[in-house]
Amino acid sequence: MQTKECPEDICEQLCEHPQIICIAKKESISDHEAQQVAEIFKLLGDPTRVKILQALTKRELCVCDIAAVIEMGQSAVSHQLRLLRNARLVRYRREGKMAWYSLDDEHVRSLLSQGIDHIKHR
Amino acid sequence: MQTKECPEDICEQLCEHPQIICIAKKESISDHEAQQVAEIFKLLGDPTRVKILQALTKRELCVCDIAAVIEMGQSAVSHQLRLLRNARLVRYRREGKMAWYSLDDEHVRSLLSQGIDHIKHR
DNA sequence: ACAACATATGAATATATGTTCATATGTTAG
DNA sequence: CTAACATATGAACATATATTCATATGTTGT
Structure with a gap:
């Protein structure tokens, strides 16, 4: 200080x-x-990333499933996943052609659910 | 759903x-x-606003004090305060010429401290 | 009424950000 | 090896955002 x-x-x-x-x-x-x-x-301040992260709070998902769930293009999703990956908010593992993503951070799970709570209680 | x-x-x-x-x-x-x-x-995703909010977690402050604390111009601070005010993250009361701002939301206090914790523990 | 002051705000500008398109990389099946 | 596929990435574009400057608004003390 x-x-x-x-x-x-x-x-x-x-x-x-x-x-x-x-x-x-x-x-x-x-x-x-x-x-x-x-x-x-x-x-956490972008609706696409919020949707991605929220989907990942429930289960591990591969890129094209994420794209299908949130109804966005594969490329857009991939770009966003890179940002999340770089910040270590998500983890990924490669399995053959596919890349499986999951949350890498309990803090983020908690922040996200607090954010969702916040908008629900007012 | x-x-x-x-x-x-x-x-x-x-x-x-x-x-x-x-x-x-x-x-x-x-x-x-x-x-x-x-x-x-x-x-919460802007350093200026993080500093403003963090300062307000401790005590109510007037605009020019906030500007002095975070070392930014009065105008910049005022613009940011408007955003925070519109989203009801801060409350303000007018006292003569001065406007006193304070946190309006325990959720925000909690989110903010979690965010700060997050960067400190890794 | 006037000057000094605290704050708010509109316009302009520079920068950051998100999506799309095209294409590259790397894997699997045939 | 080749085709099909899943994913990643660079470039381009449109949009959003933060700050600054100039100025407006509203208050206080003289």
Whole structure:
């Protein structure tokens, strides 16, 4: 976090409240952490990927089955799976011609179900 | 969900496994739900908004303090706050010239902390 | 009424993102 | 080896998004 100290003596009449800002800065996450957190959520922030991940919460699926389930082209699905794979949100194993995908991350299962809960309860 | 029945008799040799697809489709979320879920995560999927929300988990802050804490322009912050406000992720109250923002949603607090946990544990 | 201030917002711009199309890679069956 | 197939990927395109700048709105104190 920040090492800068909080000056108690600065005039409090300003809009920018130095004390609060100083404390809040110390408690804030770093740019890098914010970036990483955003990265995860960004991946969950697309309807196609939500559908893919939600389908994978139930069972392992191969690419063309995913495409059929969510009614999208094979290529689009494959591109999205690559993103999910790179971020290690899904695992895949090759079996002959086919590639079987599954969730690789209990955090993601939990985040996803919380997200679904969230929209259902309001 | 889907009402279409699962034909048991269709040839299983195809890549597209009709049974599985049929069952998976019945269990899949609707386009509309996927859209809504994605909408929430998309809002959490930007580093600026992550920083804003994280700062607001600790205490209520006014716009210019938020700008100072996350080291961004007032305008940029205000634009992002509008998005968060529209999605009811933050609440705001006006006090004279100033607008005080706070988290409006325990779900969001929980999602956010899970997201932060997620990047810390790997 | 006026000046100073906090916030909001529209327009413009640069960048990121998702899908499609065409094609490449790699596997299996004949 | 070849054809059929499942998947992956690069390029192109359209769309969405974030930030900045300029300015509008609304409040407070004089």
